[in-house]
Amino acid sequence: MKREKKLKKPVASFILLTNIIFLPLFLLVGAIKMLGFPAWVFDVMLCISAWSSTFAFGALFKKIYPGQSFIQFVKDKFKNKLKFSEILTVSMIQAFIFLMILFFVSNNSEADSIFTKSSWGMLIYFFFKNLLSGPLGEEIGWRGFAQIELQKKHSPLKASIILGFWWGIWHLPIWFTTGYVGIDLIKYILFFMISILSTTIIMTAFYNLNQNLIVPIIIHQFFNFFIGIINENLVDLIMYNAFFYSVVAVLIIVINPKKVLYGKEDTNIINGKHSMI
Template sequence: MKKKSVFENPLISFVTLTYIIFFMLFMVIGICIWLGAPEWLTVTMQIMAAWSSTFAFIILFKRIYPELRLKDFIKQQFTTRLRFSVLGTIVAIQVIIVVVTMLLHQLTNTQGFAFSYPGLGLMALAFLDNVIRGPLGEELSWRGYALNELQKKYSPLKSALIIGVLWGFWHTPLWLASGYNGVDLVKYSVLFLIGIISFSIIVTFFYNMNPNLVIPIVIHQLFNFSLVVISGDLLEIMVYVMLLYFVVAVLLVVINPKGNLYKKKH
């Protein structure tokens, strides 16, 4: 009997192809910078790299869902009615994380730091840039597909942890290109991974409460933007932001209203 390859599993194929596309585009970005290519070309490649998981999903879509059209799949991700109680809760949690981060840093650092406000126009551009480079390019595939597929086999919590680790290490090239080295690089990478896994648990919890892709998109956008709106040393900011996300994730696991993190999807 012929043994089946692990790559015949669509989910494994998706993760593998996502990594390959991202790593290849990341190398192209490096070459563009090294050759002094026009900025628009480098930015375009950066956006494409951020969308690597979506590209992988589109390439494999007919293999994953042979009887479904891509536009119908996308439409399905937004058909569930948005619950504004859920949306308001996630916004409130993330605003509190930003405020607490600023207060804690003020108490422990004499130089301090503050809310970064370069003007409405630049803030709007930064917000749009974060949307394009983050949630719009990642949530359809990582949450809309991968998370939902994992939850057919595992509990939401286990699925969230798997996605958190896979999605976290997908960012490895960004860690290496962060400009940090030695102890600072280790600190940056560990904090990043803690934040990503915690984020994955939080997203899974609220996404299961209201399975509309707007929920993970909003959480993802606010997660990324929280590191933009606070001025100061990035590593110092990450200590508070990532650990606060970790605290929220632990509280959700411990309190776990209605057992949302332990009930397997059918």
């Protein structure tokens, strides 16, 4: 039996293939919107496009981890017992950020309502649509694989910055569908990238503390969900998020709980276990 060669640059291959898969899917989503298809068709295709990183990782899996099972790999990412204290901490941090943004929006907004959803039904639908089209579709590839793979060569903090940059660049097609041009587009991209990099650092710290993929999924879900239900100019919302999430990221870098981000005892997570370097 011919043995498959292992990829020399698995993360780079993953990022490249993720973008190759995402672009045509995203263009299809745009075409569905322009052609006036029902909203549910648009939502389904949007969810499918968000899973491009999982599709890419699945396609490359046998060349990255020869002889291993993709299904078992995914199961292993959820097998460690969740630590309630860490779930509570990340939830409280993001709830606090949400309330602070609401405070600023309520003082500055001229809109009739500060929320985009007018009923519990719409709110619940948006919650689960957001969960399927973002966190569940993206985290298996970006955090479950790429973050951990980068940590084999770099400190978790450096790996976060590298991955956060490329995760942000993956969103590039979306930037040009916002309708912004000129200085507004530049501001949107700048604040977006700060938000992404900051959130990636936060995800990495808490993921490494708990080693369960549910943690970054929760962080990702709250980030998207909270920003999606506030009725405010998107540039302003991204700006508020960039500020508050960057403050939290800096505090975590300074505190460096259990040395999960850097230091003489950098914690690299390899195959679900800690190794000291």
